[in-house]
Amino acid sequence: MSEMLEETQTSPGSAEHAGSQPHRVNEDAESEWAEDAQANAAAFALVEDDPEPLVVNGEPEGASIKFVRTGESTGGRYLMAKVEIPPGSGPPLHLHTLTDEWFYAPEGGIVMLMGTKKYKDLDQPPNVAGRDTIRMIPMKKGSLVFGPRNHIHGFLNVTNKTVVVQLVWTPDTPGESILGYFKSIAKPMLPGVKGALNNPIVQLKAVSEAREFGMMFSTDFWSYAEKVEEGVAPFGKNLPGLIKLFKSGEGSKVSAPTGFPGAIY
Numbered sequence: 256m257s258e259m260l261e262e263t264q265t266s267p268g269s270a271e272h273a274g275s276q277p278h279r280v281n282e283d284a285e286s287e288w289a290e291d292a293q294a295n296a297a298a299f300a301l302v303e304d305d306p307e308p309l310v311v312n313g314e315p316e317g318a319s320i321k322f323v324r325t326g327e328s329t330g331g332r333y334l335m336a337k338v339e340i341p342p343g344s345g346p347p348l349h350l351h352t353l354t355d356e357w358f359y360a361p362e363g364g365i366v367m368l369m370g371t372k373k374y375k376d377l378d379q380p381p382n383v384a385g386r387d388t389i390r391m392i393p394m395k396k397g398s399l400v401f402g403p404r405n406h407i408h409g410f411l412n413v414t415n416k417t418v419v420v421q422l423v424w425t426p427d428t429p430g431e432s433i434l435g436y437f438k439s440i441a442k443p444m445l446p447g448v449k450g451a452l453n454n455p456i457v458q459l460k461a462v463s464e465a466r467e468f469g470m471m472f473s474t475d476f477w478s479y480a481e482k483v484e485e486g487v488a489p490f491g492k493n494l495p496g497l498i499k500l501f502k503s504g505e506g507s508k509v510s511a512p513t514g515f516p517g518a519i520y
Contacts, residue, residue, distance in 0.1 A: 292397025298494060299359060299421065301501045302335065311441040318344070320441075325434060326427030329504030334427035334434055338420050340365070345411035346472075347462075348389070348479040351424075352377060353431045353469035356402045357497055359421040363396035364414040370407030370479075371489045380471055381407060386481035392488050401493035407479055425500055436468040 304323040312319050324335040348368065358367060370387035374380070381387055387407050392400060394410075402408045412418050424433055440461045462472045473479040 288395060288397075292395070294494060295359060295397050295399040295492070296361070298399075298498050298501060299361075301498070301505065303505075309438075311437055320437060322434065322437075324504070326432060329427065330506075331426055331428035332504040333423050333425040333500050334432060335421065335423045336437075338422060339417050340410075340412040340420055341417050342412055342415050346409050347474070348407050348409045348476060349465070349470055349472040350374060350407050351404050351433070351470050353404065354424040354426065354433060355404050356408070356425075357423040357493070358394070358400045358402065358408075358410060359423070360394040360398045360418070361396065361421065362418045363394060363398065364412060364416075364418040365394040365398075365420060366411045366413050367392040367394055367400045367488065368407075368409040368411065368483075369400065369402060369489055372407070373405050374407070375405070377466055377469070377471055381473070381479040386477075386479060389480045389483045390486045390489060391483060392486065399492040399494065399497075400488045401490050401496070403490055406490070423497065423500070431469070433468045433470065436464065436470070439464055 302324060305325065305328050309322045309325075310319065311322075318341070319339040321337045322334065323337055324333065326332070326334060345365075348370075350370075358365075369390050369392060370381075371390065372381075372385070372387040374384055389407065394400065410420065426432075427434065462474060465472050
């Protein structure tokens, strides 16, 4: 009996082990997350902002958008923006057919919304071709998510303060760049002016002009979404692809040809 008692007290299933094992798992998870965030930050540190970035306001979520790199300085490889997202705001579900996109949350506070179904083209929107299951991915500080073209996505600021999200679109070449879209729906902001416009007119224009730039926006969440579930990013973060993109862009700092969509007139 004493041997059985001793075995019970020291077995992996004892209260001592049961209490310590989840603690170790949590520590391992936090350590892995910290390393992941550090790697993501190191990737974005490879990029130096353009000296005079274009700043606009009035995107669907009422955000202030600073385009810190354009195809002018990346050889058409990518377009990058730092976006200030107001509390409780975020773009409606939408998809791109011409560009892939990365979403980086240096401050966290964002819930990413990502579909898994691939839509062929603009003539087969989700409300026609079939709605998608939308996955919710909480983005901690330093999180990175990859969104390939032709897949539904969106995101939401779930905090009570404005947070910054960095977005990267590739490519940023004539005929594929979406910079013209943002310039079309919003007027440039004066230097030093903060805040953003968020009104129905701007939102309507944002949705109606999207098709010209290879995008389509939902006018109602459930017109694109069939159901919502929690989970991990279905396409990961594709950090190697992002690093390769950044390095190729840094090695291509050349003047854009006349009429390049990144040009500021």
